[in-house]
Amino acid sequence: MDLKNIKIETQKEIKNAKNIKALDEIFRKYLGKKGEITQIFDSLKKLSEEKKRKIGRQANLLKNEFKEEIKKKLEKIKKEERELKLKKEKIDISRPGKKIESGHLHPLTLIQREIEEIFNSMGFEIAEGPEIESEWYNFDGLNFPPDHPAREMQDTFFLKQKNREKLPPSKKFVLRTHTSPAQIRYMEKHQPPLRIIVPGRVFRHEATDAGHESNFYHLEGLMVGKDISVANFKAIIEEFLRRLFKTDLEIRLRPSYFPFVEPGFEIDMTCLICKGKGCFLCSKTGWLELMGAGMVHPNVFKNSGLIPHQLNNEGWQGFAFGIGLDRLSMMKYKINDIRLFYSGNLRFLKQI
């Protein structure tokens, strides 16, 4: 076909093309590898210099016009398709919109934040400690004698280490069994008077039931000054529980033993699940064990580099306590099984 006929033919075909696919086929028919216009360019090398220049110029003109027409038609087809789509689309503005679900905080985070706010308002700072802790901070520094059965009070997850038995306590690691190690870590770096709380995750190798988990949360409290006493402790804890539960409840202090306090006690509160009548959660006693507490042992002060209280009124004294956050949350939100917190069950979490 000569250039003139190609021009007439391409114009006709482009005009009749109904969609992008047809247009693409036309483009390839003329400008593809074996396309008709391409072939004209290929044949130029056989022509004389003069003809080559003349036909080459005409072929270039034809190619540019062809490309321009394809481009124009493509835009036209796209525009028509857009208009057709819009015509077909119907928007029903009376339909209700899609609801965006918003999540909420986990009950343990909620209780932690609420407790932090209450203690903050009573002048307590928030401190932190590591979850992987050395035996020194978790036990020895807290006055647990080596090989003393007291270490077994808290079934421990010990980390595997090469030649562990030969390492000093500061180089042997455990998953912390309580947040009490943070007492020493804090007192090593800060001079009293001080008031802190330390919320955090703790781990114990124990069988689980409605009231026990092997991974749960503690909140440590520590208040140290010149003359801080058990009376201050009782006042602060009563005020704290009153604000948290916004209801009348009783607490009781029972003498207890923790190597890092002297004297030591355990604090129970009325079981709010059964209102003190006795249920499976409180082992039918009507009381729920909430925290351990006591006056900081002189050895703990010494191990933190501080001088404990002495008769000439030199040195420091104060109280410490460790609350089970899960149990508090269970009381606050009336949850009867601690394992629900860690189940990842959305049907449970959505009720809070």
Ligand code: FA5
């Ligand atoms: C301690 O861990 C001491 N460090 C507390 C302490 C701090 C005493 C400062 C004196 C001074 P205890 O082992 O009792 O104490 O644990 C504290 C609280 O954690 C308990 O009262 C209980 O509420 C909670 N708790 C203990 N074991 C579990 C468990 N397996 N699952 C859930 N909560 C638990």
